[in-house]
Amino acid sequence: MRLFRKTLLAVFSCFLLIIIILSYILAINHVNDSENGLIEQNRIYGRLISKQIEIGYLQYDWPYELLNELSNRDDFIFWWVVKGDDTIYRSDDVSFMRTNVYDYFPQLKNRTDFDDTIYSNNEKNYEIYFKQFHYGSEIWTIWIGFSLDAIHQTSTNILVTVSISVISILILIFILLYMLMKSFTTPIVKLLKTVSEVGKGNFDVSSDIKSKDETGQLASEFNIMVKNLKDSRLKIEKYSKNLEKLLKQKDEFISQLSHDLKSPLNPLINLLPIIEKETENKKHREILCVVNRNVGYMKNLVKKSLKLAKLNAPSTKLKVEDVNLFDKINMTIKKNDNIFNNYNIKIKNNVSDKINIKADSLQIEELFDNIINNSIKYSPDGGTIAIDAKFENDFVNVSIKDEGNGMTPEQIVHVFDEFYKADWSRHDFDSSGLGLSICKRIVEKHGGRIWVESKGVGKGSTFYFNIPIENVSAEKNVSQEIDNFLYLRELKQKDKDQLNDI
Amino acid sequence: MILNKICKLLIVSFLSIVLLSLSGCIDQNNNKLNLESSKNIQEAVTTLAAVGWSIKEDYNDAVSEAVDMAKDGLGNETPVFAYVVLTPRSTSEENSNVADEIRNQLGPNVKMAGITTKLGVMTNDGIHVGENGSIGILLVASENITFGVGEVNLEDFNSSEEAGKTAMQNAIADAGNPGTSPNMTLYIGTTRRGDDMRILDGIAEVIGAESPVIGGSANDDKVSGLWMQLTHRKSYENGLILVAIYTNLKNGWGFETGYKLTDHSGIATISDGYLISEIDDQPALDVYDEWLNGELYEKLNAGEFNDETGNISFSKIKEFTLLNPVARVLRIEDGRIGHYTVSPIPSTEDVASKKLRVFAEIQEGWEIALYRGTWQTHMNRVETIPNDALDRAGLNPSEGIFAIMQFCNGLRSQIPSEEFEKVPAITDDVLGGVPFIGAITGGEHGPIPEVGRNVNANLIECMIVVG
Numbered sequence: 001m002r003l004f005r006k007t008l009l010a011v012f013s014c015f016l017l018i019i020i021i022l023s024y025i026l027a028i029n030h031v032n033d034s035e036n037g038l039i040e041q042n043r044i045y046g047r048l049i050s051k052q053i054e055i056g057y058l059q060y061d062w063p064y065e066l067l068n069e070l071s072n073r074d075d076f077i078f079w080w081v082v083k084g085d086d087t088i089y090r091s092d093d094v095s096f097m098r099t100n101v102y103d104y105f106p107q108l109k110n111r112t113d114f115d116d117t118i119y120s121n122n123e124k125n126y127e128i129y130f131k132q133f134h135y136g137s138e139i140w141t142i143w144i145g146f147s148l149d150a151i152h153q154t155s156t157n158i159l160v161t162v163s164i165s166v167i168s169i170l171i172l173i174f175i176l177l178y179m180l181m182k183s184f185t186t187p188i189v190k191l192l193k194t195v196s197e198v199g200k201g202n203f204d205v206s207s208d209i210k211s212k213d214e215t216g217q218l219a220s221e222f223n224i225m226v227k228n229l230k231d232s233r234l235k236i237e238k239y240s241k242n243l244e245k246l247l248k249q250k251d252e253f254i255s256q257l258s259h260d261l262k263s264p265l266n267p268l269i270n271l272l273p274i275i276e277k278e279t280e281n282k283k284h285r286e287i288l289c290v291v292n293r294n295v296g297y298m299k300n301l302v303k304k305s306l307k308l309a310k311l312n313a314p315s316t317k318l319k320v321e322d323v324n325l326f327d328k329i330n331m332t333i334k335k336n337d338n339i340f341n342n343y344n345i346k347i348k349n350n351v352s353d354k355i356n357i358k359a360d361s362l363q364i365e366e367l368f369d370n371i372i373n374n375s376i377k378y379s380p381d382g383g384t385i386a387i388d389a390k391f392e393n394d395f396v397n398v399s400i401k402d403e404g405n406g407m408t409p410e411q412i413v414h415v416f417d418e419f420y421k422a423d424w425s426r427h428d429f430d431s432s433g434l435g436l437s438i439c440k441r442i443v444e445k446h447g448g449r450i451w452v453e454s455k456g457v458g459k460g461s462t463f464y465f466n467i468p469i470e471n472v473s474a475e476k477n478v479s480q481e482i483d484n485f486l487y488l489r490e491l492k493q494k495d496k497d498q499l500n501d502i
Numbered sequence: 503m504i505l506n507k508i509c510k511l512l513i514v515s516f517l518s519i520v521l522l523s524l525s526g527c528i529d530q531n532n533n534k535l536n537l538e539s540s541k542n543i544q545e546a547v548t549t550l551a552a553v554g555w556s557i558k559e560d561y562n563d564a565v566s567e568a569v570d571m572a573k574d575g576l577g578n579e580t581p582v583f584a585y586v587v588l589t590p591r592s593t594s595e596e597n598s599n600v601a602d603e604i605r606n607q608l609g610p611n612v613k614m615a616g617i618t619t620k621l622g623v624m625t626n627d628g629i630h631v632g633e634n635g636s637i638g639i640l641l642v643a644s645e646n647i648t649f650g651v652g653e654v655n656l657e658d659f660n661s662s663e664e665a666g667k668t669a670m671q672n673a674i675a676d677a678g679n680p681g682t683s684p685n686m687t688l689y690i691g692t693t694r695r696g697d698d699m700r701i702l703d704g705i706a707e708v709i710g711a712e713s714p715v716i717g718g719s720a721n722d723d724k725v726s727g728l729w730m731q732l733t734h735r736k737s738y739e740n741g742l743i744l745v746a747i748y749t750n751l752k753n754g755w756g757f758e759t760g761y762k763l764t765d766h767s768g769i770a771t772i773s774d775g776y777l778i779s780e781i782d783d784q785p786a787l788d789v790y791d792e793w794l795n796g797e798l799y800e801k802l803n804a805g806e807f808n809d810e811t812g813n814i815s816f817s818k819i820k821e822f823t824l825l826n827p828v829a830r831v832l833r834i835e836d837g838r839i840g841h842y843t844v845s846p847i848p849s850t851e852d853v854a855s856k857k858l859r860v861f862a863e864i865q866e867g868w869e870i871a872l873y874r875g876t877w878q879t880h881m882n883r884v885e886t887i888p889n890d891a892l893d894r895a896g897l898n899p900s901e902g903i904f905a906i907m908q909f910c911n912g913l914r915s916q917i918p919s920e921e922f923e924k925v926p927a928i929t930d931d932v933l934g935g936v937p938f939i940g941a942i943t944g945g946e947h948g949p950i951p952e953v954g955r956n957v958n959a960n961l962i963e964c965m966i967v968v969g
Contacts, residue, residue, distance in 0.1 A: 060885040064878030064921075089931060090924075094628070097927040 008177065016170050023162040031155040035148055038075055039118060042129045042146050045070050047116070050133035050142045053081065057135055067092070070144065077126055077145035084138040101143070114141045125149050187215040191222060203230035244314070258306040261298065268295045297432075304434040307366075308418065311441040318360040318445055325389055325396065326353035328361070332368040336376065344382045347372070351389040357396055357467050363442045364467075370435040371400050371463050377431070378404030378422075378461070395448065395466040407454040407461055415452055416440040443467065550644045551904035552576045553625045553937045557632025561591065561600045564637050569607040572641040575937070579643035584608050585688075585745075585906055586616030587623045587941040589635040590728040594739065597730045600637070601737040612641075613651050613676070614734035615745045617690045617941050620721040620911045624940035626930040629923060640939040642904055647968060650677025650684070650746035653733050657740055662697035665742055666704025673746040674708065683709040684746035685753050686966050688906065689717025690731045691958075692740045693944035697775070698958030699863045701742060702947065711955040715744075716755045716964050718908030718943025729944070749968055751903065754895030756887035757948030757964040759843040760880035760913065761873035763829055766793035773866045778858040781870065785856035787848060793872040794826055802853060813850045817915075820847045824912050825876065827961055828860060831869040832953040840952035842959035843873060845912050861912075862945060862960045877917040883963055884925050888932040891967040900934025902969030907940030912961045914942055936969065 045066065052063035070079055071092045080101060081090040088096045102109045105128075108119060114130040121127065129144040187209040194207040203226055209219035272295060276288040310316055329349045333340070340347055357364075375385045383403040390397055407415065407422065414420045419433035443450040443465045450465035552575025556567035573581070586604055591597050601616070608614055622631035623638030630636040642649070652673025659665035673687065674680055687709065691698060698719075705715055720729035731741040747753065768789055772779035781789040791798040801807060801822060802814075809815035823846050832840040845861040852859045864870060888907075892899060907929065914922055929938060946962035949955070 060882050060889065062878070062882055062885075064881055068878075090928075094920075094923040094927050097924065098931065 008174075008181075012170060012174050016167065019166040019170070020163055023159055023166065027155045027159040027162070030158060031151055034151040034154070038146065038148065038151060039127065039129070041073075042070075042075075042127075042144050043116070043118075043131075046129045046131040046142050046144050049079075050131045053135065053140075053142070054133045062090070073146070074150045075146040075148070077147050078143070079145070080143040082141045082143060083135075084140060089140070125152065184215070187211060187219060191215070191219055194219075194222065194226075198226055198229070203233060250309070258302045258309070261302045262306075265295055265299050265302070269299060301432045301434075304432040304438065308434050308438050308441065311438060311445065316445075318363065320358050321361055322356050323359045323361050323364050324353065325355045325357060325364075325398070326351045328364055329368055329387055332365060332372055335369070336372060339373075339376055343376060343379065345376055345379050346382075346384040348384065348386045351387055351398070355389055355391070355396055356469075358470050359446055359467055360442075363445065367439050367442045367465070368400075370439045371465075374435055375400055375402035375404060375461075375463070378402065380404070391469070392466070394469055396469060397464065397466045399462050399464050401460065401462040403460040405461075406457045406459040407452065408457055412452055412454060416450065439465070550576075550579065551640060551642045551937050553638060553640050553939050555623055555625050555627070555630050555636065555638040557622075557630050557634075557636045559632070559634040561596070561635070561637075562603055564632070564635070565600065565603045565607050568637045568639045569604070569641075572639045576641055576643050581608070581612050581641035581643045582645075583642045583647070583649040583745075584612050584614040584616075584734075585640040585642075585939060586614060586637070586732065587619050587639075587939050588616065588637040589620070589622060589632075590618045590722040590730060591635055592728075594728065594730075597728065598737055601730065601732045604637075604639070604732070605734055608639075608734070610734075612734065613649050614732070615649075615651050615688065615690055615743050616730070616732040617718070617743075617943070618720045618722055618729045618731075619941035619943070620723055621914070621942050624907065624909070624926045624929075624938075624942075626926065626933075626935065626937060628926045638939050640904055640906065640937065644749075644751070644903055644968075646749055646751050647903075648677050648679065648748040650674055650679070650748070651733050651735075651743065652676055652746065653731070653736065653738065653741055653743045655738055655741050656692065656696060661704075662700030663704035663707065666701035666744075667707050668704075669701075669742045669744045670705045670708040670746070673744040677746045677748055679746075679748055682748070683713045684748050686747045686755060687713065687715040687717075688745035688747065688966065689715050689947040690741075690743040690745070691717065691719040691945065691947065692731065692738075692742070693719045693721055693729055694727070694740055696740075697863065698945065698947065702956045702958060705744065706955065709746075712949070712951070714755050714949040715956040716757060716908075716948045716966050718910070718941060718947065718964070719945040721911055721942060721944040747966070747968065751968055752895040752897050752901075753966065753968045754891045754893065754897065755948065755964065755966045756890035756894070757946070757950075757962060758883055758887050758890060759873070759875075759959070759962050760883040761827060761829070761843055761875035761961070762879070763831075763841060764793070764872045764874055767831060767869060767871035770864050770866055770868050770870055773864050773868075775863050775865055776860055777852070778860060778864055778870075779855075781858075786858035787853060787856040790828075790846065790858050790872075798822070814848070814853060816847060816849070820845070820912065820915070823847055824916055824961060825874070827873045827875075828858070828864070829871045829873045830862070830864060830957070830959075831871050832950060832955075832957075833869065834953050838952050838954075840950035841871065842948075842950055842957045843961040844870070845960035862958050877921065880913050880917055880963075881921055881924075881928075884928045885932055887963045887965050888929050888938075888967070891965045892933070895967050895969060897967065897969045898934070899932060900936060902933060902936035902967045904969075905929075905933055905936050905938035905965055905967040907938055907963070907965045908943045908946055909940055909963045910946055910961050911942050911944055913963060933967070936967065938965075938967075940965075 049063050049066050049070070052066060056062060067079060070076060078096070079092050080088045080096060082101045083089045086101050088099055088101055091097050096104075111119070115132040117130050119128040119130070126145055126147045129146070130141055132139050132141045134140075187207075190209055191207050194205050197205040206223045206226060207219040209216050272288060272292040276285055276292055279285045279288060326349065329351055333347050333349060339345075372385065379385060379402045385403075386401045388399045388401075405422075411422050415422065416436045416439070418437040420436075421431060421433045440450050446467050448465055448467040450463070452461055452463050454461040552572045554568040554571025554573070554575065556564040556571070558564040558567055572584075584604075588600065591600060597618070604616070605614065622629045622636045624630075625638055630638065650673040652669045652671065652675070654665050654669040654672070656662070656665050659668070670687070674682070674684065677684065687705065691701070702715060706713075709715075720731050722728040727739065729739065731738045731743045733743055768781040770778045770781055770786070771783050778786040780786055787798070807814045807819040807822070809818070828844045828846045829841040830844055832842075843862075844864055846858050847861065848857070848859050888905065891905065892902065895902070909925065926940070929940070945958060945960055946964050947956060947958050948962065948964045950957055
């Protein structure tokens, strides 16, 4: 709006300047034309009067009417009839009669041409027209003095009048334009303010625009939208509360269940290896070994479930600190060094030791542990796992590439789902189906994103995730709330499924 | 006899040469002297006539200044005649005192005739209008001019002819030339309505009808009767003063109106001399209006001439009628025709009775016609009248010794004041600097040579010049 006003003001000023310049040019032309016209008029008077004096000479018939007409002109200063001996014989003013003409105009004493000529006195703004004529045997001259002041005054008046008129009209136009513009912009500004308020989460505002034009319609639609948003928000709040309650119940349930499951498992875990060891019956020992393995699987499952439940809990906060990615990856590699050796798998940490992020150190360690373990799990003997990281915008993008089985597109879609296993035919007691889900939650908890790419089965997979360099602000906006809502809704559905599964 | 004539011729020629030489001096010095005082003019002229004037408030001072100025102009020459023009003071007594002071200042050896004027005194220097009045004096010192001043009090005579006759005889006697007609007679009359034509008839009985009698009637600013005629002997309110001018010098006169005769004319069938009841047996005002194409009644009906009381205003109606005056047409048996102007100014009563009041005599049986003019035509006459006078005298501009002018107040009132101020300058220019004095009068007298007699007319400018 400000730009528009500035532009309007500039255009207005230019227009005003152009009009005034044009007016000035017109006034100058008018002055020149008027001056020429005035000179010509006085020339005509001079010629007529001198001719009539010539004609009326014998009858002493002076052209009083013409002289009177001349004397009544606005530009008139004087008329003199000057005899051959330079004395003023007749004049409009008796005081000049019988005096010498050069007493008043000594500068004209040496002038020789008095017949139909003009003397201009530019300093004093007057002109004198001379016309000679015969008065009997003598040559007399009529002098007509006239002023150009009236013309200059008139031109000044015209200029002033035009300028005032133009300025007045333009000001009027400007005011009208301003008012018109304001009538357009005021509702838009009001609407903007309302939008801003709504943007801040204040749904109790409405745009008070009563115009029946498009702006009014827009405001009306916007008000309806705000009302709907408000209703939706109330519903979301209601859902959120319910969801929170459910989540809490779920967390409590899982926690309780895990604890309840974990508690009886502990004696089993502790006692079964002893029983297995003391049992001499080979058949029994094999059965006990199976039981023992399943108990271990169950323990792992309970442990992971507890971990995931904890991550899903909104109350769970990250302990943000400076984390050096290179060190963290090395630490994970070192922890799993036996496994790499067992499977003859090479791992390359290509990450720069200068990459630091703000993150929860334990969670990041868990993240790398899960992904690397997953890659090891599907890598062939002698395979290579390469870890890279690079800055991209405000994130650090990390990739873990293996030479494993690769994935089908359907597997790529579901790989981060809870309890999803790419190959159910493999009864893998080490896999709970929750590792990658936990990874996903950890990355999301840090404000990042995780995904996997594979060129197909047998062509290896690459897991990617990105983490903000700086920790994500805890501040929530509407979109985050909506995202949270959608996420919670999805989570709720998953939890339901999970509970059903359990 | 032949020898006498030759001697006279030689004397006249000699005097003419002298006068021409003097006139030449005037001409040579004219341009640079015109704007200076008459005193300077007369220094250059050496003697024969000079004009002095004053507008001083105190009349004693005014008279002294005017007389001194004129006398200075004459230099060593002794004045023999004084012509005085003055505006009346506020009372007759004051007027009488002024007249006495003039006589006192001039002394017993200077003949004097004087006339009161409206507005101011005109001389070569302009129109002199003082807050308390103005006075102008023309002094003449020429031995070649003999002045005879004759006067009567009109109230002493039952017959106007007799008054005129007596005044003329007195003038001739005063000049010391009994039995000889003067070259010109200067007439100083009264504005009070009188039988001026009868007076002129009486004068004609003495000097003949064709001897030019030129002059005007004394006036005052309000036409209130404060006018005065005065001589070196006495002052009059209703007097008749005639100045017989005898000279062997060139002399001439001008007597002309600025109007043009129209085709509208008729016979005054009923008139008492100054109130015409019928023209061609029709109501006089109807006829006059018809001559004016109904313009008079149209303006009367529109109330254009009315004053605040609803009566006809003298000053308003005269602005119209004085541009359309009446001419008296004189015809004589041999077919010659002359005419002169008479002011028609009807009053409220006149309009009601459809009569036409005039300010110069129109008797029953006299032929009258309509004149028309403008202020411009009057201004043009300002130039022609002194020229006529010079032409009749056979003088060139600047060759005269003196000139005396009368200018009708009715004419003056039609001319814009800024234009009327030019009248003395134009007159001075035409006369070539000849000293002149003029009065604004209320009725003029002069000859109509076409019909061989003198008349009393209105709206006239007239002049005599001697040189």
